Amino acid sequence: MKKKLTTLIIFLIFFTLEMQAEPEESSDSIQTRKKLHIYITPMYISRYTEYPFRRRIEKKAITALYGITNKLYMGFSYSRGEGPEERGIFAYTEPKNSSGTQEYKKTREGEYFVFKTQYFFGGNVYGSFNLGLEKGYKIEEKNFLLFQGNNIEIRPYSKSIIYSDRHFVSAGIGYRKEIFEYFILGTEFEYGVMSSGKTNQHYTFDPRYYNGLPYRYINDQLIMRDRNKPSSEYMFISFYAGIAI
Numbered sequence: 001m002k003k004k005l006t007t008l009i010i011f012l013i014f015f016t017l018e019m020q021a022e023p024e025e026s027s028d029s030i031q032t033r034k035k036l037h038i039y040i041t042p043m044y045i046s047r048y049t050e051y052p053f054r055r056r057i058e059k060k061a062i063t064a065l066y067g068i069t070n071k072l073y074m075g076f077s078y079s080r081g082e083g084p085e086e087r088g089i090f091a092y093t094e095p096k097n098s099s100g101t102q103e104y105k106k107t108r109e110g111e112y113f114v115f116k117t118q119y120f121f122g123g124n125v126y127g128s129f130n131l132g133l134e135k136g137y138k139i140e141e142k143n144f145l146l147f148q149g150n151n152i153e154i155r156p157y158s159k160s161i162i163y164s165d166r167h168f169v170s171a172g173i174g175y176r177k178e179i180f181e182y183f184i185l186g187t188e189f190e191y192g193v194m195s196s197g198k199t200n201q202h203y204t205f206d207p208r209y210y211n212g213l214p215y216r217y218i219n220d221q222l223i224m225r226d227r228n229k230p231s232s233e234y235m236f237i238s239f240y241a242g243i244a245i
Helices: 002-020 215-222
Strands: 036-048 061-067 072-079 085-091 099-106 112-122 125-134 137-148 151-155 157-163 166-179 183-195 199-205 231-244
Touching: 036 072, 036 183, 061 112, 061 231, 072 125, 125 183, 157 215, 166 231, 199 215
Parallel strands: none
Antiparallel strands: 036 061, 036 231, 061 072, 072 112, 085 099, 099 137, 112 125, 125 166, 137 151, 137 157, 157 199, 166 183, 183 231
């Protein structure tokens, strides 16, 4: 993976330098860009410097930018992230010769907004500054059912994890060109810092039923406890296409 990322970065650098060496005819003194750029990012590569860390779910993002001047564009990006999920899953059970299920719910994850500023400083090459906010989400595990032979038992245990909203900021360099008058193609390399946000875990159980603390609770506190770093630097390379109006 490291070799692929290094090769890609080197390619982008040489690609950018080559575009800056375009002939005089394509200079900003002659080139006039459309006012509105709308594009979708279907391809991307991301990497974080810290582990463990709450990584952002990367899905397709749509971006709309308006040209304040021929060189300065401002706008926003939006990604819906991963849709809500609700399903039944097999659950771990302590007694032998038994099985269990539980209800699993997760709200939309990875939905984020980014305020973007881009400035073209050489032909189709631009620098960017991005300030974003990712919405938090919630995971619930409840309705534990234990099956032993013909008997079904409901276990008094539920768990919820709430991940807070978090912010991130990045700066980048990109290349975007209008082709066939109304279409655009581009790529951008970003490097920034993302916070991990806050994580709150809530448990509800009957200690009399378990003769103390449930195994799941002990396991979460001693082994599976959230140890995310408070923040992480990250790299994001995107490839996009869209329209210019």
